[in-house]
Amino acid sequence: GAGVSQTPSNKVTEKGKYVELRCDPISGHTALYWYRQSLGQGPEFLIYFQGTGAADDSGLPNDRFFAVRPEGSVSTLKIQRTERGDSAMYLCASSTTGGPDTQYFGPGTRLTVL
C-alpha cells in the first residue's frame, strides 16, 4: 500500500517568506507527527496530532510555526517569516493509533531558506 507522502520534496524560499509543507499519512492512521532534522543531527519532534487535534505541540520552536490537520488526514505545517535557521529536512510520520505503534516516515521536505 501507499506510504506516507510529502510535498514538495524540495522547497527553496527567501528569508521572510511564508511556506506550507504538506503531509499525506498512510490511509487509516489516526496519529500524525512532524519532525525536523538538521544536518548531522537526529530528527527532533515538533508536533503530534491524534485525529484532528494537536495532542502535543511542545516541540514547535516558536509561534512562527503552526500545523493543522482539519479533517484528520492530510496535515500542513506552516512557517511564517522564515529564517535561515529554519533550513532543514521536515519529516512527517504516521502510526495506526499512536503510542508505541510503529511510526512510518515520509521522504521529507528539504527546506532551504536563502
Place this chain on the structure above:
Amino acid sequence: RKEVEQDPGPFNVPEGATVAFNCTYSNSASQSFFWYRQDCRKEPKLLMSVYSSGNEDGRFTAQLNRASQYISLLIRDSKLSDSATYLCVVLTGGGNKLTFGTGTQLKVEL
C-alpha cells in the same frame, strides 16, 4: 545533556566484521526503545524494537539495560548494504514522542 546520546562515528569496518553501537538515554520514564536506520538523504526506517530480554533479527541483536539506561545494537557479518546511519530512539512524552540520538554512521568496506 542530550536525552539520547550516541557516538556519531563514523565506524569504518571491513565486510564480514562484527560491529557494536551503544546509546544511553537520560529519561528513566522512557517506555519503548528502537533502532532506526537512515540511508543518506532518505527517511528513517524502523530496524527493530529493543526489549529488556534482548532480541535478535537475523544478523542484528539489540539489548536494553534499564538499570543503566543503556541500549546496544550488534551487527554480525557486516554487509556493504549495512552502510547507513543508525539512530537510537526512545519513546517519551507520554508515549507518543520519539526522541532520537544524533545517529552513528557505519561504513562497511570491501
